[in-house]
Amino acid sequence: MDFDLATVQSQLENWRDQIWLWMQTPSFLAQLSAIVLSILIAPLLAKILQRAIPFFKKEPAESVKYLKVRQILFKVGGLLRAVLLVLLLGLSSNILLAVPAFSEDWLVKLAQSLAAVFLVYRVIKVFLQEAFYRKLALWVLVPLSLIIVLGYFDEFKALLSGTVLLPMGNSPITAMTVVKLVVFGFLFFWVGNLSNVKGQSAIRSQENLDAGVREIVAKLFQIVLFAIIFFLVVGAAGIPLSGLVVVFSALGLGIGFGLQPIAANFISGLIILFDRSVKIGDYVNMEGDRFGRVKAINIRSTTVATADGKDIIVPNTKFTEDAYENWTHDNPLQRYEVDFGVAYDTDLDALVPLIRDAVLEHEDVLSDPDVPSVEFRSFGDSAINMCVEFWAEGIDDGPNKFTSDVGMIIWRTLKANNIEIPFPQRVVKNIK
Structure with a gap:
């Protein structure tokens, strides 16, 4: 399609004339004034509320009661400007519709929709501290919010659902499936990671269990938890279990080639936990004059803390294939x-x-x-x-x-x- 400068120029002139006509109508000027006033008043009201409400004044100290709740309330104070802007624009819309001389609010509604997108942006900036999750949310949720408020969500959803990436009988893998997989995977694994930390902490705090038993139970808890989360994510994304055969076949091929060392370290980690040849707190001496106390046994590697404050990350296969000295294995x-x-x-x-x-x-x-x-x-x-x-x-x-x-x-x-x-x-x- 050739670029027609005359057509573009004509379209711009039509827009200019339309805006000029709007500027001459009381309804458009009233809406524009309402938007400007809302933008000016929102930050002023936010400052007044931040000064008047104790929860918003300063960040709570570590010693206060209900610390988590107080921290959330303090962060909510950073959203006041965006929240008040949305509320003020909604109030302006109702006032304009109630006045017979104006009786239009389409421009205010558009501004309110954009203010709602700005609120989503502020929620991400305030509550997500990790850079990776913040960038992911900004690149996904903000454009999605913009699509929703502009009224194109149904068309966007139909486009994703109609884009087939992998035919699989009656349940093909579409672009919408991938989006669901990413969204639900992020949510479920984020919740799962929090549950894993809390659960392992609770297991390791059971003093009536042997230290080695606590470590084995903690790792089994981690494996079972993330296995359950995996199936929940797959089910939420709408991927049939029959289709997982293809995924696992590809995964098995990957393990056979590129992921073999990772799989070997994973199996070695389980062997170490169950045969208890190395335990948390053992003092080990490995080849190359590397020695220290075992700090953590993870799925892929074991952390050995040296006396000078350094951590040595040792692949688990080193403890199942190579020789080493365990000074405190059976007797301290x-x-x-x-x-x-x-x-x-x-x-x-x-x-x-x-x-x-x-x-x-x-x-x-x-x-x-x-x-x-x-x-x-x-x-x-x-x-x-x-x-x-x-x-x-x-x-x-x-x-x-x-x-x-x-x-x-x-x-x-x-x-x-x-x-x-x-x-x-x-x-x-x-x-x-």
Whole structure:
């Protein structure tokens, strides 16, 4: 179709003439004045209400009662301007219709419809804090609201329902099916995520259950919950269960190729939870000098927290396929060693009980399964190399400094008994 400049120019002139005719009618001027006054009055009334109502004045402190309700009421204060604009335009419409000299409100109704779209926009901006959900809602709900208020929703719905994407007998997959899948998927999974957090928190708070059992039940709860949500979303979108065979076939093919590592980590996570080879709180040492305490066991990976505050994200397959050390798997007791050296003229027979008794006085050093053992190791170049072996409960890391404390005890004991801790010496002779 060729672009006809004369036709466009003629249409613009017709619109100009029509607007000029409207501007000369009292009804149009009254509607325009009502719209301008509503736009000016709405923010003024909003400020007055925000100052007059305590819930809208300032954000509630964390210690107040009914914190969630107070936070919602405070956020509602940010919607007052849009809400009042819609109400004022509706009031203006009724007033104009009641006055015989005007008796028209089509322009005010159009402005009210646009104000309703603005209200939807403000609700999204105020209540959705996460950037992804906010952008998704803005790009979906605002255009949809505009289509509804302009009266094109039925035509838009018919277009989506008539666009077939995948023929499936009597229930084809249409563009409307995809829209329902996205909308219901967002709503159900958002609610499901909140339920998952609350449910797992409630399960993990059951102190009468073993920690490992709580973790297994929490993960099973998560799997069952999202499986139920998946079928609810599919049913709400109108996808027949027979059509899921095609979806699962494609999914199985994807797992066989690109998703195989994810599936392997998922199965490994279940194996870890059920065989309990690794539990929350265990101290593990893996290849590459990576060690720390297990913080969380997730579906795809396990989080290991190191002593310096870092989290190591380890794929679950590392715990089912590779070798690693679990220092606290069955028994929290650990044996530690502290090396030291004494001079060659030291009485070792007197040294052994002296160091043993001193080390045993430490509150974390255990006498069971064995008392501290002071052992001879080797004859060094300048010292007799000795060692103290002792048992303690826990890991020598973070708040526990077993070897450091025992080393300090040995040093103080040797110093108090005038036992020399030698250092390497070299004698240089000048031969002429």
